[in-house]
Amino acid sequence: MQRNFLETDRVTVAFGGIVALKDVSLSVVQGKTTAILGPNGAGKTTLFNAVAGAVRPTSGKVYFQGADITNASPSRRCHAGIARTFQITQPFGGLSVRENVMVALAARGVTMKEARAEASTYIDFVGLNAKAEDPARILSTGQRKRLELARALSTHPKLLLLDEVTGGVDRPSIPELLDVIRRLREERGITIVVVEHNMEVLLGLADNAFFLNRGEVVVTGSVEEVADHEAVRRIYLGDADVAA
Amino acid sequence: MLEVFGRRPYLVLLVMALLLAPVPLLQLNDYILHVLTLFLIFAVFATGWNLTLGILGLKTLGHHAFFAVGAYASAMVSHYFGVSPWITIWLAALIAALTGLLIGFPILRIRSMPHVAIVTLAFAEIVRLVFANLKEITRGELGFWGIPPFDPIQIGETTIRFGLGNAAGSFAVAAIMFVGVHLALLLLLRGRCGLTFLAIRDAEAAAESLGVRLAAWKLFAFAISAAVVGLSGAVYAHYVLILTPTSVAGPEMLISLLAMIIVGGVGRFFGPIYGALLLTVTSELLRDFGDFRMLLYGALIIVFVFAAPAGIAGLKPRFSRKETETRKTVEAV
Ligand SMILES: Nc1ncnc2c1ncn2[C@@H]1O[C@H](COP(=O)(O)OP(=O)(O)O)[C@@H](O)[C@H]1O
Numbered sequence A: 001m002q003r004n005f006l007e008t009d010r011v012t013v014a015f016g017g018i019v020a021l022k023d024v025s026l027s028v029v030q031g032k033t034t035a036i037l038g039p040n041g042a043g044k045t046t047l048f049n050a051v052a053g054a055v056r057p058t059s060g061k062v063y064f065q066g067a068d069i070t071n072a073s074p075s076r077r078c079h080a081g082i083a084r085t086f087q088i089t090q091p092f093g094g095l096s097v098r099e100n101v102m103v104a105l106a107a108r109g110v111t112m113k114e115a116r117a118e119a120s121t122y123i124d125f126v127g128l129n130a131k132a133e134d135p136a137r138i139l140s141t142g143q144r145k146r147l148e149l150a151r152a153l154s155t156h157p158k159l160l161l162l163d164e165v166t167g168g169v170d171r172p173s174i175p176e177l178l179d180v181i182r183r184l185r186e187e188r189g190i191t192i193v194v195v196e197h198n199m200e201v202l203l204g205l206a207d208n209a210f211f212l213n214r215g216e217v218v219v220t221g222s223v224e225e226v227a228d229h230e231a232v233r234r235i236y237l238g239d240a241d242v243a244a
Numbered sequence B: 001m002l003e004v005f006g007r008r009p010y011l012v013l014l015v016m017a018l019l020l021a022p023v024p025l026l027q028l029n030d031y032i033l034h035v036l037t038l039f040l041i042f043a044v045f046a047t048g049w050n051l052t053l054g055i056l057g058l059k060t061l062g063h064h065a066f067f068a069v070g071a072y073a074s075a076m077v078s079h080y081f082g083v084s085p086w087i088t089i090w091l092a093a094l095i096a097a098l099t100g101l102l103i104g105f106p107i108l109r110i111r112s113m114p115h116v117a118i119v120t121l122a123f124a125e126i127v128r129l130v131f132a133n134l135k136e137i138t139r140g141e142l143g144f145w146g147i148p149p150f151d152p153i154q155i156g157e158t159t160i161r162f163g164l165g166n167a168a169g170s171f172a173v174a175a176i177m178f179v180g181v182h183l184a185l186l187l188l189l190r191g192r193c194g195l196t197f198l199a200i201r202d203a204e205a206a207a208e209s210l211g212v213r214l215a216a217w218k219l220f221a222f223a224i225s226a227a228v229v230g231l232s233g234a235v236y237a238h239y240v241l242i243l244t245p246t247s248v249a250g251p252e253m254l255i256s257l258l259a260m261i262i263v264g265g266v267g268r269f270f271g272p273i274y275g276a277l278l279l280t281v282t283s284e285l286l287r288d289f290g291d292f293r294m295l296l297y298g299a300l301i302i303v304f305v306f307a308a309p310a311g312i313a314g315l316k317p318r319f320s321r322k323e324t325e326t327r328k329t330v331e332a333v
């Protein structure tokens, strides 16, 4: 059977009594940017965790480039070409920005000297040159998000999962960040899956979208279709009201 | 890695080596040499422990077990089989490393730090009890004596002797081990290995998502750490020439060493050395006060944990105050 670039097949993830994902089947087409939408607690991050290997599905399967990766460790999935950023950023605080980026290179067996040089490419790409030798723990939220992008890039990913990459970032910095993400696809041909709340941002970034609610896929389609969908509007606006 | 090693770690180590080199020739009294020898042995012990505790970031509280394993392994092999201590100390380091792997495996599966602490602590207690109860071969708490000192070395006219009572020679052995171990660790940790350990410490999940094979690296850290601690235990055994399970693997050892690491600076490469120096010397000064020492250590641990968590090594203001505050806010969020 021909499978899509990335597929989840009836993935269920339960944490004790909480069912974070319920029979989620979705697929991501290579070269397209896919958005995952949904209110807080919908299971978006859990979906990323299941794809990147940080949590094992209670049932269901995950396929990447046709191979069943359901039981592969996160590091193996990384070597297979899956990279991610975290909703709550996870910088290596005691390491400099450059050293943060060198970690993945070192894990691939690149020598320290080469890693140091290669890291510059990714630090440049995300525009953190000025901070390259600073400890990561002094970075602002926006800079941390960019650091995570640079780290993820250094793994030479084919698939990149971005979890609320604009979350907590001050508004003026957002366009620049989005530009970086667009270039990832255009210049490097990386297939991207984004979790993002801002509809405007999404319409300019994504091709397809999945709307998750309470762990289930409710709406699927092009990003415009999903954004216009009545259920999405109802749940999202409701969510926005609660948040306001 | 600046925070861990400072700007010029090799220079710092070189200065330490140069300070140590002339000491045996200074005709210091034996007591001072004895205290300095203990300091050097404990500094290596503390540095080895700091590898998992501070650099890998696993809250392991049972490394005195590896000290005991190293000490007893070297003592027993040299005593019962007549193998030279110059050889058995390496064997001891190897056995300690294997023991480290043994406890490393179950630790891998434990995600919560308090549980890591309890399991490793319990492991050390088991090791102590095993040595205490293998009376046939260890004589239990009566003490294992008859441990041979290092074989003398003949250089021209002079014979260098070792073991308690031969202060200058013993100091020299401890100093060579001290410099050698720290140099080897610097070479190891300043490269890919240290980078990976620190990444695991700061954000394990992120490291794993970047392709770091957590299990392999953690086991490696455990093995290296245990080997270093085991080596220091072996050198200790051939210096003091008598071992009891409580003296090497008892609670006093645990508290003293933790105090050295915490006071010196957890996760700072040179921190444990400063801590070992300060506490070995003060504890000798307070020897007449007996159990009061433990009280002092306990108090020091508490004070440093709250007031100066980066220890003596962190007192030099390497980063600005502003930065410390950013870090606090970030952690509070
Ligand atoms: N490690 C975990 N342990 C227990 N519950 C979790 C865990 N991770 C997520 N959850 C729960 O799963 C649900 C989905 O969470 P999450 O995937 O983070 O949602 P989202 O990213 O869409 O906001 C929430 O109810 C959350 O509390």
Ligand SMILES: [Mg+2]
Pocket: A044, A045, A046, A087
């Ligand atoms: Mg989330």
